[in-house]
Amino acid sequence: ACCAGAFAEFALWLSTKITNVFVTLAAPMLAYYVLNTLMMWLRMPSKFYPGMLSKGLSVFGGAGITTLVTCGIFAAFGVVFLVLFTRSCRRRLENG
Numbered sequence: 001a002c003c004a005g006a007f008a009e010f011a012l013w014l015s016t017k018i019t020n021v022f023v024t025l026a027a028p029m030l031a032y033y034v035l036n037t038l039m040m041w042l043r044m045p046s047k048f049y050p051g052m053l054s055k056g057l058s059v060f061g062g063a064g065i066t067t068l069v070t071c072g073i074f075a076a077f078g079v080v081f082l083v084l085f086t087r088s089c090r091r092r093l094e095n096g
Helices: 002-017 021-041 050-055 063-095
Strands: none
Touching: 002 021, 002 050, 002 063, 021 050, 050 063
């Protein structure tokens, strides 16, 4: 749920930049794929891939710590996109 929420906030932010409905609907899936591919290309540890995190396959200790780390990572992404959305929305309202 945290993964879906973070990518939904990404789509919300992108909808302020590109107002096409189809781009907004496809953005979470494309971002998920691009982020997974980019992390593989950069040879990041596999337990930080969004696919591994969202499925609960990454282990950071016990079940509670794993859940907290996973939710924390996606919450951080969500906060970043929420800040970007508010800035874009404010700019759009001020400039028309």
